Amino acid sequence: MLSRALRPYRQSLVQTKGVNQRGAKARFVRSSMLVLLLLVPVTFIGDRLLGAGLEWLLLESNFRYSRLYGGTAQADVVVLGNSRGHAFYEPEMEKLSGRTIFNLSYNALPISVGRALVEDYLDRYTPSVLVVDVSMLTKTEEQITNSFKAYESLSPRLDKLIERSSEETSTASQIFSLYRFNSEVFHRALYYLAKTDDDWILDKQISATMARNSRDLDRVSFRITKDRMRDLRHIIEVAERKGVTVNLVMGPYYPGYLKKISNLDQFLATIETATGYEVEDYSGLIRQDAMFSDYLHLNKDGSSIFLAELYEDEVF
Amino acid sequence: MIFNSVPFLVFILVFVPIYFTLKGRYRLLFCLLSSYFFYSWWDYRFLVLILFSTTLDFTVARALERSQEGGRRKKLLLLSILVNLGILACFKYFNFFMDSTLELLNYLGFHANYQLLQIILPVGISFYTFQSMSYTVDVYRRRLAAEKDFVTYATYISFFPQLLAGPIVRASDMLHQLRTDKRFDLYNFQAGLSIVLVGLFKKVVIADSLAVFVDAAFAYPENYPPLYLLLGVIFYSFQIYCDFSGYSDIAIGLARMLGFKFPLNFRMPYFSKSFSEFWERWHITLSRWLRDYLYIPLGGNRGGQFKTYRNLMLTMLLGGLWHGASWTFVFWGFLHGTYLILQRVVEWARAALGIRLPRLLNAVLSIALVYSLTCLAWVFFRSPDFATASLVLSKIASISDLSFSALPNKFIIAKGVALIALLLVVEYISLRVNLSKIMLRYPAFRLAAYASIIWFIALFGSFTNSQFIYFQF
Numbered sequence: 001m002l003s004r005a006l007r008p009y010r011q012s013l014v015q016t017k018g019v020n021q022r023g024a025k026a027r028f029v030r031s032s033m034l035v036l037l038l039l040v041p042v043t044f045i046g047d048r049l050l051g052a053g054l055e056w057l058l059l060e061s062n063f064r065y066s067r068l069y070g071g072t073a074q075a076d077v078v079v080l081g082n083s084r085g086h087a088f089y090e091p092e093m094e095k096l097s098g099r100t101i102f103n104l105s106y107n108a109l110p111i112s113v114g115r116a117l118v119e120d121y122l123d124r125y126t127p128s129v130l131v132v133d134v135s136m137l138t139k140t141e142e143q144i145t146n147s148f149k150a151y152e153s154l155s156p157r158l159d160k161l162i163e164r165s166s167e168e169t170s171t172a173s174q175i176f177s178l179y180r181f182n183s184e185v186f187h188r189a190l191y192y193l194a195k196t197d198d199d200w201i202l203d204k205q206i207s208a209t210m211a212r213n214s215r216d217l218d219r220v221s222f223r224i225t226k227d228r229m230r231d232l233r234h235i236i237e238v239a240e241r242k243g244v245t246v247n248l249v250m251g252p253y254y255p256g257y258l259k260k261i262s263n264l265d266q267f268l269a270t271i272e273t274a275t276g277y278e279v280e281d282y283s284g285l286i287r288q289d290a291m292f293s294d295y296l297h298l299n300k301d302g303s304s305i306f307l308a309e310l311y312e313d314e315v316f
Numbered sequence: 317m318i319f320n321s322v323p324f325l326v327f328i329l330v331f332v333p334i335y336f337t338l339k340g341r342y343r344l345l346f347c348l349l350s351s352y353f354f355y356s357w358w359d360y361r362f363l364v365l366i367l368f369s370t371t372l373d374f375t376v377a378r379a380l381e382r383s384q385e386g387g388r389r390k391k392l393l394l395l396s397i398l399v400n401l402g403i404l405a406c407f408k409y410f411n412f413f414m415d416s417t418l419e420l421l422n423y424l425g426f427h428a429n430y431q432l433l434q435i436i437l438p439v440g441i442s443f444y445t446f447q448s449m450s451y452t453v454d455v456y457r458r459r460l461a462a463e464k465d466f467v468t469y470a471t472y473i474s475f476f477p478q479l480l481a482g483p484i485v486r487a488s489d490m491l492h493q494l495r496t497d498k499r500f501d502l503y504n505f506q507a508g509l510s511i512v513l514v515g516l517f518k519k520v521v522i523a524d525s526l527a528v529f530v531d532a533a534f535a536y537p538e539n540y541p542p543l544y545l546l547l548g549v550i551f552y553s554f555q556i557y558c559d560f561s562g563y564s565d566i567a568i569g570l571a572r573m574l575g576f577k578f579p580l581n582f583r584m585p586y587f588s589k590s591f592s593e594f595w596e597r598w599h600i601t602l603s604r605w606l607r608d609y610l611y612i613p614l615g616g617n618r619g620g621q622f623k624t625y626r627n628l629m630l631t632m633l634l635g636g637l638w639h640g641a642s643w644t645f646v647f648w649g650f651l652h653g654t655y656l657i658l659q660r661v662v663e664w665a666r667a668a669l670g671i672r673l674p675r676l677l678n679a680v681l682s683i684a685l686v687y688s689l690t691c692l693a694w695v696f697f698r699s700p701d702f703a704t705a706s707l708v709l710s711k712i713a714s715i716s717d718l719s720f721s722a723l724p725n726k727f728i729i730a731k732g733v734a735l736i737a738l739l740l741v742v743e744y745i746s747l748r749v750n751l752s753k754i755m756l757r758y759p760a761f762r763l764a765a766y767a768s769i770i771w772f773i774a775l776f777g778s779f780t781n782s783q784f785i786y787f788q789f
Contacts, residue, residue, distance in 0.1 A: 028502070032506055034759060036506075038763055043767045172774075176774040178774040179774045181775060182777065184727060187727045213538075
């Protein structure tokens with residue numbers, strides 16, 4: 001039965017139509033079998049070797065998370081946020097306070113990833129202050145969680161989180177080591193191979209059209225979920241255990257956008273109830289268009305005003 | 317079921333060994349049922365449509381062959397064409413025609429109202445309808461004998477590698493291939509595997525990476541500077557090329573692995589020096605279909621210049637409409653019709669005036685001009701409406717704020733530019749050297765190529781935007 005089933009394949013070994021001469025046919029068959037047999041081991045060995053090379057590059061980078069896991073991220077003040085967290089412009093903060101600053105913020109960073117990063121940071125370093133911009137609790141992007149797969153071999157917490165967030169991503173990363181480096185986070189790490197990332201801030205002004213359009217924006221409602229509150233509470237508990245002072249802040253929004261947020265007070269009150277910490281609300285601090293790069297983000301000038309206010313209020 | 321998905325990988329791993337183990341009629345039947353299973357993975361209800369269209373054209377073709385009476389034959393052909401176009405009109409164009417009619421009536425002052433229907437567009441309908449129609453036309457013209465075996469014909473219409481988005485394979489190219497048993501052939505298998513991997517690379521690595529940037533540019537053009545939008549248009553030209561030619565490559569490669577030869581669908585179109593050459597390199601099977609079943613029956617280039625221009629324009633307008641039920645697609649066709657007509661006028665004028673440029677300069681200028689004007693047409697093809705298209709074009713035309721440093725998404729831009737450069741280099745090399753022959757001649761090169769493509773897909777592939785653009789057509 002098996003012999004009959006395999007007959008077409010055996011016959012094919014001498015029926016390669018594309019190759020004409022008999023000797024050439026046999027050579028082609030032999031080389032083809034060799035190619036197909038070697039393909040799997042060559043692919044996987046190459047994948048592991050290239051993966052090891054890229055991991056070395058990753059740890060050579062000056063990108064914030066490479067420094068975190070590479071052991072060169074000791075600072076007095078550590079900051080956590082999403083893209084709005086880039087307003088915690090490190091050179092300005094260091095100039096104001098004379099203290100060293102380390103920013104863990106990333107675009108659309110979910111609080112669950114933030115929790116893993118803060119825990120990893122506090123396992124390795126001893127800061128005295130942790131500042132969290134709570135606007136990172138407003139939404140979660142699974143894609144961003146998966147983007148951190150480049151660091152999963154260096155952090156069991158991230159590894160577990162990615163596995164929970166997307167089983168497919170986790171499995172694919174296990175099969176293909178190179179797939180771990182298929183992410184924006186890794187591309188940024190490459191970008192910061194030869195330069196520092198502490199100048200990461202938007203340096204443009206909101207366009208007149210965008211400013212005008214803010215009048216027509218739909219109402220915005222922040223989603224409040226138990227999971228995100230639990231993650232924030234956990235961050236605070238871990239920091240407290242390590243003797244780190246925690247400050248929760250809500251950074252400025254563009255005035256036109258701020259007006260459209262329907263449940264900001266409720267959102268902040270929920271955080272305060274869940275954590276027992278007061279949230280310093282700076283959402284309406286800045287009113288000039290020239291200080292914003294869009295509805296959600298301050299530019300460099302706006303950041304200076306914001307940071308001066310934070311310093312005065314002893315947030316860092 | 318789409319090619320770049322895990323269910324398809326499982327499907328093909330099960331399909332191939334069973335396919336080569338079976339023989340004759342059992343193999344054909346297995347192929348047909350597997351193709352129907354492949355289609356019903358998307359929506360089993362629309363199998364009825366394929367079955368209906370298949371049965372109708374099979375029966376009509378048999379009747380056409382038997383009949384000697386001219387009038388009856390014409391009626392039979394008309395029946396097939398009307399039913400096929402009727403199905404297409406019903407599922408693809410009904411809302412478009414109703415909407416356009418209402419707009420026209422309202423414009424003329426008649427206030428008509430109508431609730432548009434929620435019609436699902438069956439995937440692949442434009443492709444298999446064209447295949448089916450060309451078969452009856454060929455039998456009518458007595459260029460092809462009607463197929464006597466229903467299973468063979470049904471397999472031709474629904475063969476899974478080309479069912480959803482082509483290439484549009486003619487019955488004369490395919491039916492005889494289905495009638496003979498294909499033995500497992502290592503040469504074909506490896507040649508097919510190489511083509512599949514290249515197609516996957518084009519789709520997953522290039523097209524899907526560019527899609528992230530393009531989608532943002534066309535969704536909110538008001539938020540982006542001109543340079544970003546210009547890059548968005550250039551990226552779209554390569555996204556649609558890699559998406560569709562990637563799909564075609566996978567289809568051609570799969571067929572080759574199974575022992576079938578499909579016609580080529582793309583041949584480095586952005587290296588074209590004229591628009592007529594572009595259409596000999598872009599979606600070749602559709603271009604040839606339109607030429608043979610529309611342009612030539614309309615009169616082709618017989619009957620003087622005016623009639624040639626008219627026929628060119630009509631063919632391109634209908635070609636545009638074939639892509640989608642929207643005036644933006646029709647306008648895209650109009651632009652290409654205009655380009656083809658202008659090209660003829662310019663060629664005539666150049667010949668009359670005796671203008672000749674040095675060969676290399678002429679080639680570079682021609683390629684740049686054809687590519688730029690093709691990109692202009694892509695703006696209308698990609699935009700959801702004319703307002704978006706005109707906003708994109710007017711912002712690009714303003715040529716203000718061209719600084720690269722002010723652009724968002726620089727990482728995606730850098731990745732996109734690098735991938736496009738890689739594609740162009742490989743395509744340029746393959747214009748001069750037959751890479752696939754070299755690959756098959758040197759085993760080490762073959763092994764390195766296979767492994768490298770897999771590494772590239774793992775490292776640069778985008779797995780979030782996996783739908784093929786041409787499925788919607």
